Amino acid sequence: MGLPFQQGRRPRELTAEDVEARERKRQRWEAWLVEEKRIEAHWREVEERMNAPSYGVPASDHAIVRLYMPRWCELTRGEHRCAICLEDLEPGNKFRRMPCHHSFHQLCIFKWLRINRLCPVCQFALPSDEEQAASP
Numbered sequence: 001m002g003l004p005f006q007q008g009r010r011p012r013e014l015t016a017e018d019v020e021a022r023e024r025k026r027q028r029w030e031a032w033l034v035e036e037k038r039i040e041a042h043w044r045e046v047e048e049r050m051n052a053p054s055y056g057v058p059a060s061d062h063a064i065v066r067l068y069m070p071r072w073c074e075l076t077r078g079e080h081r082c083a084i085c086l087e088d089l090e091p092g093n094k095f096r097r098m099p100c101h102h103s104f105h106q107l108c109i110f111k112w113l114r115i116n117r118l119c120p121v122c123q124f125a126l127p128s129d130e131e132q133a134a135s136p
């Protein structure tokens with residue numbers, strides 16, 4: 001008996017489109033790997049910065065997920081760069097805006113706020129778990 005995934009599999013001739021699609025996929029994958037390395041290196045720096053003792057209190061999950069999610073067209077010119085990863089905010093990314101009107105990549109700000117509840121730009125404080133529990 002063959003392995004389950006081998007059953008019903010019909011061998012097919014690769015068309016030019018298949019080859020092309022495969023090539024595009026490979027290029028995307030490679031671009032992603034490069035990107036990933038760069039982000040990783042950057043995050044190491046960010047994490048070192050975040051390890052400073054003043055960066056101890058995470059924001060409450062509740063406050064984090066309720067952050068406003070602006071669309072690309074809603075971002076002002078001043079918000080076009082993410083102060084956490086220092087990359088541009090590009091159309092098609094997901095963003096979150098702090099109540100202080102600073103916007104970041106969703107991934108960046110979520111990661112940041114789980115370590116430090118202060119806005120990386122202006123130190124605006126999101127509620128911590130304790131404060132959240134205390135408010136009605």
Ligand SMILES: [Zn+2]
Binds near residue numbers: 085
């Ligand atoms: Zn970012």
Ligand SMILES: [Zn+2]
Binds near residue numbers: 119124
């Ligand atoms: Zn801010």
